[in-house]
Amino acid sequence: xxxxxxxxxxxxxxxxxxxxxxxxxxxxxxxxxxxxxxxxxxxxxxxxxxxxxxxxxxxxxxxxxxxxxxxxxxxxxxxxxxxxxxxxxxxxxxxxxxxxxxxxxxxxxxxxxxxxxxxxxxxxxxxxxxxxx
Amino acid sequence: xxxxxxxxxxxxxxxxxxxxxxxxxxxxxxxxxxxxxxxxxxxxxxxxxxxxxxxxxxxxxxxxxxxxxxxxxxxxxxxxxxxxxxxxxxxxxxxxxxxxxxxxxxxxxxxxxxxxxxxxxxxxxxxxxxxxx
DNA sequence: TTCTTATTGAGAACTCATCTCAATATAGGC
DNA sequence: GCCTATATTGAGATGAGTTCTCAATAAGAA
Ligand SMILES: [Mn+2]
Ligand SMILES: [Mn+2]
Ligand SMILES: [Zn+2]
Ligand SMILES: [Zn+2]
Numbered sequence: 167x168x169x170x171x172x173x174x175x176x177x178x179x180x181x182x183x184x185x186x187x188x189x190x191x192x193x194x195x196x197x198x199x200x201x202x203x204x205x206x207x208x209x210x211x212x213x214x215x216x217x218x219x220x221x222x223x224x225x226x227x228x229x230x231x232x233x234x235x236x237x238x239x240x241x242x243x244x245x246x247x248x249x250x251x252x253x254x255x256x257x258x259x260x261x262x263x264x265x266x267x268x269x270x271x272x273x274x275x276x277x278x279x280x281x282x283x284x285x286x287x288x289x290x291x292x293x294x295x296x297x298x299x
Numbered sequence: 300x301x302x303x304x305x306x307x308x309x310x311x312x313x314x315x316x317x318x319x320x321x322x323x324x325x326x327x328x329x330x331x332x333x334x335x336x337x338x339x340x341x342x343x344x345x346x347x348x349x350x351x352x353x354x355x356x357x358x359x360x361x362x363x364x365x366x367x368x369x370x371x372x373x374x375x376x377x378x379x380x381x382x383x384x385x386x387x388x389x390x391x392x393x394x395x396x397x398x399x400x401x402x403x404x405x406x407x408x409x410x411x412x413x414x415x416x417x418x419x420x421x422x423x424x425x426x427x428x429x430x431x432x
Numbered sequence: 433t434t435c436t437t438a439t440t441g442a443g444a445a446c447t448c449a450t451c452t453c454a455a456t457a458t459a460g461g462c
Numbered sequence: 463g464c465c466t467a468t469a470t471t472g473a474g475a476t477g478a479g480t481t482c483t484c485a486a487t488a489a490g491a492a
Contacts, residue, residue: 193449
């Protein structure tokens with residue numbers, strides 16, 4: 167149990183690498199990026215840093231259709247969802263009260279409690295569809 | 300490339316096992332269930348049957364928060380989403396035009412194409428929350 | 433029945449992720 | 463600044479879920 171949090175250059179490197187990109191990336195992509203930039207950070211540490219940053223809501227985390235977890239640095243403190251480009255990972259943050267209300271109403275109507283929801287959209291962004299022609 | 304589809308007792312066993320349950324199950328759960336019922340079906344075959352049935356929209360498939368794929372037999376031919384019990388897998392089928400329209404509008408607004416969406420809700424059903432007290 | 437070939441199943445292989453544990457480095461107390 | 467307790471690291475092992483390999487089997491057309 168980590169009672170005290172220490173600051174390490176590894177955690178900071180992960181934070182910076184994430185902040186410098188508007189795209190969702192996997193832990194392995196991020197590790198490769200850091201390594202190719204000369205960093206000697208370990209893969210396990212990248213996984214730990216991402217999990218920790220996600221825990222304190224500094225980064226968003228979602229599951230790709232392929233089943234791997236993708237991360238992106240998050241400024242907004244508000245609850246939101248994403249529209250993500252399948253090819254470059256670029257994402258748009260979305261807020262939708264109507265969807266939030268719908269989920270709450272549906273859960274209540276069917277007697278479900280402790281309900282969480284997943285609302286993600288995956289497509290091809292304008293730039294990627296332009297460059298693929 | 301499977302040009303011709305053959306009917307095997309294995310595929311039929313998977314179909315029946317799915318049809319007999321209102322809950323989402325994993326491939327391994329389904330395999331265990333079949334084995335304990337006396338069937339000698341192989342695990343790889345269960346995986347293949349589920350993928351094939353999902354491909355032809357005979358079963359619904361979704362990714363659990365834990366990262367495994369869950370399957371459930373699907374009668375309705377319409378596009379829909381699910382409210383799933385985390386503890387027993389029981390699911391309610393949901394249709395929501397407002398959500399469908401919102402996703403389409405948002406995708407268009409941001410210039411994304413080929414957009415698919417994931418809308419799942421996970422909670423505790425009334426029965427499960429009653430029996431856990 | 434015969435023959436072609438789609439399908440099966442045991443186990444290997446693969447991917448993503450977490451765990452182990454000895455070595456290291458941080459931060460607080462002096 | 464130095465010491466010390468311990469949080470953190472990283473290489474490799476391990477685990478979970480899924481797919482692949484390939485020889486054996488069996489479905490279905492002729
Ligand atoms: Mn929401
Ligand atoms: Mn929908
Ligand atoms: Zn793109
Ligand atoms: Zn339940």
